[in-house]
Structures are given as C-alpha cells and as structure tokens.
Amino acid sequence: MQLANKTIVVTGAGGGIGRELSIQLAQRGANVAGVDINPETLGETGRIIGTGHGQFKGFQLDITNQEKVNAFPAEVLTHFGNVDGIINNAGIIQPFRPVLELTMEDINRVMAVNFYGTLYLTKAFLPILLQRPEAHIANVSSMGGFLPVPGQTIYGAAKAAVKLLTEGLYAELKDTNVRVTVIFPGAIATNIMQNSGLAMPKAEAGGEAKFKPIPARLAAGQILSGIEKNKFRVVVGQDAWMMDKLSRLNPKYAAxxxxxxxxSLLG
Structure with missing residues (x-):
C-alpha cells in the first residue's frame, strides 16, 4: 500500500517503535492518528513531527477499554475524514518471573494490552477499512510469539495470539481490499521496560550487554517498507531472523x- 496521502492509526505512538513509525509515516506524506495512554509522551511525538509533509494528531486512549475503543473511530473520522490503515504496535512485557509466581493481575494486564487491545482496535476499524479503495492492518507480534522465552511466557502467549489472529485475518480478508501484515521484532532499543512498569534485569543493569538491540528508527523503517510491499510477515532484526529459521528447523533445540x-542473563 502506498502510504502518501493515507491516514494511518498507530498505537503506542508516545515512544519507541510507535513514535518512529509516526515520524516516518509523516515523512512519507501520510496523516497519522497517534494513540497512546500517556498524553505527555504523545505530545512530544507531535512536537517532534511538527508541521512536516503529513499531519499528526494525538489521541489519548486506553486500548484495553473496549467501550472507548469502539467510540474511537468516529473521533478519527471527524478529524481526518477517513482511515486507510492501522498499525497495532502498543505492547507491554510481563515481570521477569515464571508463570507460577505471576499474579492474575499481572497476567490479565499483559493479555489486555497485547492481545485484547489489538483485537478491539482491529474490530473497531475493520468496517471502515473495508470501504476504502485500499487499506492495511499491521499487527506487531514478537520473536517471543514463535519462540518460548522463560520469564516471559504470558507475554509470549499474548504475542502468539496476535500472530494467529493476524494470520487468520489475512486468510479471511484475502479476497478484499484490506491487506494484512504480521510483524516479528527481535531486540529493539525502546523504553518498553519502563512503559511496562518494570526494573531492568540484573545482568543488564550495567556492564556489557549480551546482545545489541537495533534502533527503533531502523525497525520502523523495515516495518513500513513491509507494509508498502504488502508483505505477509516482517521479521525485524538479525536475532529474530535467525531464531525464526532455527525454531522452524528444530523447535526443541531453539527452545x-x-x-x-x-x-545466563537473569542469573
């Protein structure tokens, strides 16, 4: 899908990949409806974009609130007049603990943001997207959505649900004007730890990192390139690419x- 002159909804636009997606969409001439629960960081994204080629409008929204999400498309249509695509990027990770030690509050929060938020936004906007000449749904899963990561099992389960949701949407919408892309980022340099309300794991709180996350700017560029090419899946980062191959070749060895x-990382 060509992005110029399109209106794209981006969740998690207050920072990380979502902010970079918003910036680069505007640079490509798209209008951006940026969504975030934090109005301060959302406003900063708007200030960074300024008055460039595309127009940015920030909308504070809790994507886990189904009633508010259902009312949200009308707000976007009032401001922009149409919607051509959504990028469900917002997400949080869980505390670095095994399932047995997680509270149900921890579990429900991770599922609500990562899976149900994506589902709510998709269902709310899909009727509008089906009326457009061309449209796109891009959902951000994770390397953890196809590979089990101890200490992030519920996060992985939520992202695996996003993976299957997106692939199912692809099949259901294949004969329509709506294209669908699932995205699998590996390690990306973002503020997801802070946004999830978590402290840095001990092994990362100083000293040399075990891996080198790629900048959010590069990740966003790869994602938008995949959307422009209507790719079925986009794997972001060398670590995600390698583990994607390994997990399909020998899933037990990869696990x-x-x-x-x-x-080794968590001690």
Missing amino acids: DLIQRKMR
Missing part, C-alpha cells in the same frame, strides 16, 4: 537455546 541464554 533449549533460549532457556540457557535467559538463565
């Missing part, structure tokens, strides 16, 4: 490898 890496 054991990640278990050893996480044990």
